[in-house]
Amino acid sequence: xxxxxxxxxxxxxxxxxxxxxxxxxxxxxxxxxxxxxxxxxxxxxxxxxxxxxxxxxxxxxxxxxxxxxxxxxxxxxxxxxxxxxxxxxxxxxxxxxxxxx
Numbered sequence: 001x002x003x004x005x006x007x008x009x010x011x012x013x014x015x016x017x018x019x020x021x022x023x024x025x026x027x028x029x030x031x032x033x034x035x036x037x038x039x040x041x042x043x044x045x046x047x048x049x050x051x052x053x054x055x056x057x058x059x060x061x062x063x064x065x066x067x068x069x070x071x072x073x074x075x076x077x078x079x080x081x082x083x084x085x086x087x088x089x090x091x092x093x094x095x096x097x098x099x100x101x
Contacts, residue, residue, distance in 0.1 A: 009049075012068050017042075
């Protein structure tokens, strides 16, 4: 993967993980990785990620593989739940996406 792909993956993974309410440790346990590896992926510092793990991540997050590599706000599907927690999560995601631009 090139640096741009890693950056897109990093942002999308973090957004979707947080949207699902999972910590890095929670996701790591579910997919058989370490928290450190998930952290490196989210920082764009893990260039070699096995397809097996990407598929597992997608399964846990309820995504299609291509959604992890889609660039831009318009490509990230958001489902909002009307609740205080849902609003806090939405604000975090939107803030992260705006900072990226």
